[in-house]
């Protein structure tokens with residue numbers, strides 16, 4: 001039966017959810033507080049689809065790395081210490097999740113989600129051909145140090161064991177793979193199933209397509225709180241039903257409400273009394289309109305943790321994960337950290353290439369265990385949550401939409417371990 005689905009948030013996760021719900025014949029409304037001509041995390045990112053990313057951010061060694069880099073102003077990972085109970089609790093959960101046991105448990109799930117996400121993008125591409133420059137040439141992890149290369153060789157072995165193809169390459173093989181750019185690296189690993197796309201084009205094409213298909217968009221509409229009524233009790237406690245979301249443009253009613261508010265989703269969920277441990281992970285990107293050289297394959301500069309993606313004739317460099325709260329200011333030293341690292345991998349590039357290049361900033365929604373929150377919440381019979389994708393929000397967007405649509409329909413999804421994505425896992 002067709003339902004009225006109200007999606008809170010018009011980033012990539014909100015649009016992907018609208019896409020999947022529309023296919024089930026629902027009446028879909030997307031609400032966002034920004035203008036139609038908006039920016040945000042879903043636009044200026046590196047646009048990579050990453051079956052190679054089966055190791056979550058919360059992994060052994062990350063706490064040590066975070067502490068080591070804490071005092072460096074140019075480091076790619078940083079946590080700004082502040083007196084916040086939410087931050088302290090998030091860090092504690094991050095530490096608990098950063099064990100080898102958790103990584104081993106979650107790697108097959110992240111692999112399955114990313115592979116299903118890739119497949120869903122191929123399906124979307126059939127519907128909007130040439131809509132977002134999907135390029136299936138794989139991704140290379142480029143290593144400038146022996147230590148970095150050793151680590152990546154181990155990841156490649158694990159990837160192959162998990163059924164994600166990965167090939168270790170020497171500098172000559174890397175040049176043969178991508179003659180478009182001169183590399184000064186010791187070696188790397190090619191993950192042929194990874195892809196890249198242009199996120200700006202994805203967002204614009206998908207939005208236009210959804211609108212043509214009948215999705216209603218409410219721009220400059222801020223969700224403030226919810227109107228809910230008690231409908232009973234369960235073993236977990238009381239059960240409520242949301243009738244409407246109250247916004248600056250009036251109440252919007254619906255049958256199902258999906259929270260896709262990105263790094264602000266915890267504030268939205270908090271209005272319903274749902275505790276969703278979430279921190280904003282700030283990142284930057286710089287896009288060269290006329291790069292000296294243009295690779296054909298996207299890459300990650302391993303030690304610098306910089307993602308490099310060709311988008312049309314332009315070249316985008318993205319990086320940094322700063323846990324700094326909802327602060328969208330630009331730190332020149334972090335941006336400098338990205339720029340300075342590039343000639344170590346691509347020696348023909350110079351820092352001066354980036355003079356006048358305006359840095360872009362985005363806040364990733366980060367859960368402490370590096371897994372998204374996905375599904376129904378246990379306290380409300382008609383509220384679903386889709387957020388916490390961290391560094392993989394583009395890659396996992398379309399499969400997220402499909403899984404939310406499955407949850408609304410009560411359909412089995414065929415992916416094992418989805419219970420571990422429950423938004424109630426920290427309740």
Ligand SMILES: Cc1cc2nc3c(=O)[nH]c(=O)nc-3n(C[C@H](O)[C@H](O)[C@H](O)COP(=O)(O)OP(=O)(O)OC[C@H]3O[C@@H](n4cnc5c(N)ncnc54)[C@H](O)[C@@H]3O)c2cc1C
Nearest residue numbers: 009011012013033045046047048223262283392393394395
């Ligand atoms: C530098 C960088 C590089 C990245 N590279 C990649 C990559 O290569 N591959 C990949 O998969 N991912 C990548 N990511 C991550 C990816 O961009 C994010 O995970 C993804 O964009 C998050 O999408 P979202 O829809 O959850 O959030 P957002 O895009 O932030 O959308 C959330 C929306 O909710 C709205 N909203 C919030 N609160 C309210 C409210 N109260 N009322 C109304 N509206 C509200 C906001 O206005 C916003 O438009 C990268 C991120 C960064 C920063």
